[in-house]
Amino acid sequence: xxxxxxxxxxxxxxxxxxxxxxxxxxxxxxxxxxxxxxxxxxxxxxxxxxxxxxxxxxxxxxxxxxxxxxxxxxxxxxxxxxxxxxxxxxxxxxxxxxxxxxxxxxxxxxxxxxxxxxxxxxxxxxxxxxxxxxxxxxxxxxxxxxxxxxxxxxxxxxxxxxxxxxxxxxxxxxxxxxxxxxxxxxxxxxxxxxxxxxxxxxxxxxxxxxxxxxxxxxxxxxxxxxxx
Numbered sequence: 001x002x003x004x005x006x007x008x009x010x011x012x013x014x015x016x017x018x019x020x021x022x023x024x025x026x027x028x029x030x031x032x033x034x035x036x037x038x039x040x041x042x043x044x045x046x047x048x049x050x051x052x053x054x055x056x057x058x059x060x061x062x063x064x065x066x067x068x069x070x071x072x073x074x075x076x077x078x079x080x081x082x083x084x085x086x087x088x089x090x091x092x093x094x095x096x097x098x099x100x101x102x103x104x105x106x107x108x109x110x111x112x113x114x115x116x117x118x119x120x121x122x123x124x125x126x127x128x129x130x131x132x133x134x135x136x137x138x139x140x141x142x143x144x145x146x147x148x149x150x151x152x153x154x155x156x157x158x159x160x161x162x163x164x165x166x167x168x169x170x171x172x173x174x175x176x177x178x179x180x181x182x183x184x185x186x187x188x189x190x191x192x193x194x195x196x197x198x199x200x201x202x203x204x205x206x207x208x209x210x211x212x213x214x215x216x217x218x219x220x221x222x223x224x225x226x227x228x
Contacts, residue, residue, distance in 0.1 A: 027184075031178070041061065084115065097116070172224065189204075
């Protein structure tokens with residue numbers, strides 16, 4: 001799909017339909033950022049700006065970029081591509097890219113990872129969220145799998161493929177499991193599960209975020225550190 005065609009799809013309705021940021025993700029991200037002593041953050045693919053606003057409220061200095069002028073206007077981010085980040089070398093402690101890398105070709109995905117490494121300080125953190133191509137749901141739902149529902153998705157990753165991409169391009173300490181303290185459930189689970197008591201909900205979150213069960217979820221959460 002050509003760039004101009006993609007930009008036409010990235011309209012205000014597109015971003016409004018996708019501005020949801022689940023509490024388990026925000027909770028996990030907050031823990032991760034504090035653990036790594038993060039101060040300066042770049043969000044690649046700022047979208048509606050919901051995450052930028054959350055992070056600023058938490059006290060972080062946040063910059064954002066998005067290829068869509070509509071998204072940039074909504075979020076206050078710069079209009080820029082993930083493959084040509086308009087910031088100087090070693091400027092940020094952390095680069096966050098939620099639901100972005102699947103919008104890039106395989107070659108551009110590699111360029112993005114290298115660009116993220118360029119703007120990160122030595123030892124800096126990258127955090128990526130993307131559809132999990134090895135999710136059992138993809139095999140069960142086939143063409144109805146959520147990853148296929150967005151026409152702007154170009155290339156998908158398995159946990160192993162994304163891990164290798166990071167390791168091959170200047171990163172180490174790749175993590176696929178994370179700490180979480182939230183008892184709010186925002187996963188696609190049966191309705192009766194949401195009636196469980198808080199301790200049981202926390203246990204479900206713990207299993208889906210902090211154990212190898214994360215590898216069968218519909219989305220991958222991955223962090224890594226730039227090689228010093």
